Amino acid sequence: MRTSIVWFRRDLRVGDNPALRAALADSDRVIPLYIHAPDEEEAGAPGGASRWWLHHSLESLAATLGQLGSPLVIRRGPSAAALVGLVRECGASAVHWNRLYEPATIARDSKLKAELRDSGIEVASHNASLLVEPWDVRTGAGDPYRVYTPFWRQCQPRLAGLPVPAAAPRHVPGPATPLGTLQPADLGLLPRQDWPTGLARAWTVGESAALQALADFSRERVDRYKEARDFPAITATSRLSPHLHFGELSPHQAVAATLAVAADPERGAGAAGQEHFLKEVVWREFAYHLLYHYPHTVEEPLDGRYRDMPWVDNAAALRAWQRGETGIPMVDAGMRELWTTGWMHNRVRMLVASLLCKNLGIHWRSGAAWFHDTLVDADLAANTLGWQWTAGCGADAAPYYRIFSPVLQAERFDPARAYLRQWVPELARLPDDWIHRPFEAPAGVLAAADIRLGRDYPQPVVDLKSSRNVALEAYSAMRGAGPVNPPAGNGRTSRRDSQ
Ligand SMILES: Cc1cc2nc3c(=O)[nH]c(=O)nc-3n(C[C@H](O)[C@H](O)[C@H](O)COP(=O)(O)OP(=O)(O)OC[C@H]3O[C@@H](n4cnc5c(N)ncnc54)[C@H](O)[C@@H]3O)c2cc1C
Structure with missing residues (x-):
């Protein structure tokens, strides 16, 4: 009787799950395991919004596995002790897992793999x-x-x-006798305040919801994705990012669904949208490629010229940015969307990040940390890439002189000001010409709407024009410093079987 353990991590699904499939193929009994060990993930440990997602995703996975025949076993870390303990309890001869790619998880998994193999336990890692x-x-x-x-x-x-x-398995043969397990609620993942109310309204968590979201997007939105994806007031993108981050959906499933649409002769008019969506899914791949080869970028800029950038320490401005109280409506709209729903539209992510790093001169790491804590899709690879790209110091970075104007961006991408009116309702009475720049509005326009800046809505935390010039000078000065292309950080050149 051969028993295998499948160690679930960020692959919280039963369909298209290579580790689960491999275990089912060569075992009589399969024990699904989740270990709660956030400290081992270091910078990649889930933030507040992600912990909320994880709680619900674990509940969903546990329900599915229970129905399939082998209940999810949840234990606390350290991972090595939890794995070895369970191997002994259930007499497992093999452990399967799907690989993770952050620096801390690579180090942990490589060590664990060696230790388990030294103890005579088979270990196989897979790509999911x-x-x-x-x-x-x-x-x-x-x-x-x-x-x-x-x-x-x-x-x-x-x-x-x-x-x-x-496809998902129809049955997972479980242990002969039940194994001790914690419940997701025992892990204390849910925040204490009422934050989850907005998150719960915005999202349905779990594998079935992920597959449904992909099906809806493929049927209704992918064809128009290219032209509609930049307008935050409409739901035009897939909103698959948290599902992909937690592995409730595989990128293979997203690509296969898109290629199936592309093969449909009746959907030919949507070819540009379909290809553009594939390109975005491959941006995610690019983010992982960079994090793997340049793990130092979690802390340091990829472009060495910006290593000594004179960042400003401005706690009050950072707090105003975090709370959506900068007095710059498009930025406040994005930051409030983030706080309320755990997600922010990509176009708005770029412009709020640009305001923080360029106009306010605050270190991109402060912004990345806030995003990490408040996004349900917080992902070390994608977040690092996004922040360094916007700060102009990463791979394929926005040119240093590109400083997003939140005013022009609103004119272009929120033409009816619907996004602004949704998230900054205190300005809703202002006409379209002024709602995105109340600080430039004539006194009569503000009075007619009964809005006083400083009372009903903040004065801007920074002057957009002069701060732009200061940023341009600082960036120009840095461009002369240090090597542009330091060598790849980890010296890895071949397939990592150790991981
Ligand atoms: C400052 C900043 C921080 C970001 N932080 C994160 C993050 O922590 N986690 C995250 O998943 N994305 C991050 N992004 C990328 C992007 O904003 C989100 O992936 C996207 O908005 C998610 O919405 P969606 O699923 O509807 O995307 P869609 O437009 O439908 O794209 C499909 C999928 O492609 C991937 N993708 C799209 N754009 C990117 C990109 N630029 N980089 C990497 N993957 C991409 C995502 O997995 C996404 O779900 C960040 C971008 C910026 C500018």
């Missing part, structure tokens, strides 16, 4: 979350990529050849 392993794509010169477009060109031809996503 990336379309291309970070070590499988290289530039012509053999280096990791630092620019997105050639990375995409390498990946694109591989998409059609990816394995077909596997």
